[in-house]
Amino acid sequence: MVSRVIPVDPFDLVVFGGTGDLARRKIVPALFRRYCAGQMQPDSRLIGAARSELDSTGYRAMMADAIREHAPGRACEDGTLERFLGMIDYVTLDAQGDAGWARLAGLISEDRVRAFYLSVGPGLFGDIAERLRTHGMVNDRSRIVVEKPFGHDLESARALNRTLAAHFDEGQVYRIDHYLGKETVQNLMAVRFGNVLFEPLWNAQYVDHIQITVAETVGVGGRGEYYDRAGAMRDMMQNHLMQLLCLIAMEPPARFEPDPVRDEKLKVIRALDPVEPHHIVRGQYEALSAEHPGYRAAVGNPRSTTESYVALKVHISNWRWSGTPFYLRTGKRLVARSSVINVVFKDAPHSIFGAEAGRHANILSIRLQPNEGITLHVTIKEPGPGGMRLVEVPLNMSFAEALGPDGEDPPDAYERLIMDVMRGNQTLFMRGDEVEAAWAWVDPIIAGWRKRGDVPKPYESGSTGPLDADQLMKRDKREWRGIKP
Ligand code: BG6
DSSP, rough: EEEEEOOOEEEEEEETTSSSSSIIIIHHHHHHHHHHTOOOTTEEEEEEEESSSSOHHHHHHHEEEEEEHSSSTTOOOHHHHHHHHHTEEEEEEOSSSSSHHHHHHHOOOOOSEEEEEEOOOOOGHHHHHHHHHHHOOTTTTTEEEOOSSOOSHHHHHHHHHHHTTTTSSSSGEEEEEEEGGHHHHHHHHHHHHOOOGGGOOSSTTTTEEEEEEOOOOOOTOOOOHHHHHHHHIIIIIIIIHHHHHHHSSSSSOOOSHHHHHHHHHHHHHHHHHOOGGGGEEEEEEEEESSSSSSSSHHHTTTOOOOSEEEEEEBBBBTTTTTTTEEEEEEESSSSOOEEEEOOOOOOSSSOOOOOGOOOOEEEEEEESSEEEOEEEEEEEESSSSOOOOOOEEEEEHHHHHHHOOTOOOOOOHHHHHHHHHHHHHOSSBOOOHHHHHHHHHHHHHHHHHHHOOOEEEEHHHHEEEEEHHHHHHHHTTTOOOOHHH
C-alpha cells in the first residue's frame, strides 16, 4: 500500500539543545526521513542552537554522522543528504545571557511557521521563552515544543505551565509524549472508533478487566542520574502508560480534534481512584552478569530505593468502567520488549456445553511494539471426535503484513509529531491540565511510599518482574498476559 504524503508548508525549526542526545538520535533523523519522503520542503530551515562553539559546517558534519547512525538504510536519492544538510544552520548561544540571540533572530524568516524545540532541561524554559520574546521572535505563528519530564511532581509541573503561559498561549505549546506519535497507539483509536464491533462491548458489563504492559529489555543505560531521581512511576507510568489508559478508557470524542480528544482523556484521569497501597508493586532489577549490572550499580547508588518496575491495579470511577479493574505494569531489564494491551472480556453468561467442555474468555490483544497488530482470541470446538471440547484460538492480524508498503518502515513517532507541530495540530500532544491531573494522581502514591519507607522488591534481570506482581493478579484469580520470552 503506498502512503500518501502531503507536503508541509515551509517552516523554520530552532532546536535548543541542538547538539544533545535527543536532537542527534531523534529530532534530526526524523526530519531527514520526512525530507526524503517529500514532506519537508526544501526551503524549510533547521537551526541548531547550543552552547558549544561550533560553526554551521561543524554542526552539519555532526548531524550527518547522527543521520548515518540513526536513520540508516533510507531509500533516498543520491545527494539527498547533502541537500538536507544545506538547510541546516547553527548558532552558538547562551540561554541565560545575551550571546547569540541577535544572530538567531536574524536567521528566522518573517512569513512562516517558526517552531522552537526546547530540548533542554526544564530549568531553562523560562530563560529561553523570555529571550525569544525580547528578541522579537514570538508572534502568532510561533510554536513551542517541550519534552518530558514535564515536571517532577504537581507543583513543579504547575510552575512550568505558568512559565510557558507567561509567554505563549496554550494553543502554541506542544508537550510531547512520544507514545502518542507511535503509529499503533493511534491505531488504538482507529480500532475503537472506526469499527462498530467493539464499542458496544467496551464497558464494565462485558469487559472483565484490562491489562496494559510496557516491558523493556534495556536497563537505565547512561541516564542513571536522571532515572534514580525519577523511577518507573515518574518516567513511564505518569505519562506513557497513563496516555494509553486514557485512549483505551475514554468516551468517544465528538471529533478527532485537539480539544475534544484531550477533554475526554482528562475526564479519565480525573475519574481514577487513588491506588490502595496493597494494589501496587515496585521492583528493582538485580545483576544478570558482569555486562548487565544490577540497578543500583547501574545508577551508582548502592542504597537506592528507586523502582525500575511498577505494577498496579486501578479503578476508574465512572458509569462506563465501574467495577472493571485496570492493571498496568512497566519495567526495565525484563525478559522481552513488549508493549501490549489486553482487553479481557467476561465469560459467556451461560455455557450450553457443560462444565467439562471448558470455557475461554474472549481477549482482544493490541500489540503496540514490536510485531504491531491485533489478535482476537475466540473460542471454537477442538477438532476431532470425543464430544464438545472448547479451545481458544487466535485470529491474528499483523499490521505489517496487512498494510506494510513494500520494505518501508512505519514512520517514527517523532516524524509524525514534528510534522503535526508544523501543521498546527495539537491532537497528539498533552494539554497542560492533563499533565497536571496525571501528577495529581501520581503524587500521593509516591508520597505514600516515602511515608511508609517502602523498598522495591528485587527481581531478576531477564525475568517478567517481581513475583509480587503475579500475586497482585492471582489474588483476583487473574493472570498477566503479554510478555513473551
Ligand atoms: C522514555 C523513557 O520516555 O521512553 C525511557 O524515559 C524509556 O526510560 C522510553 O526507555 C521507552 O520508549 P520506547 O519508544 O522505546 O518504548
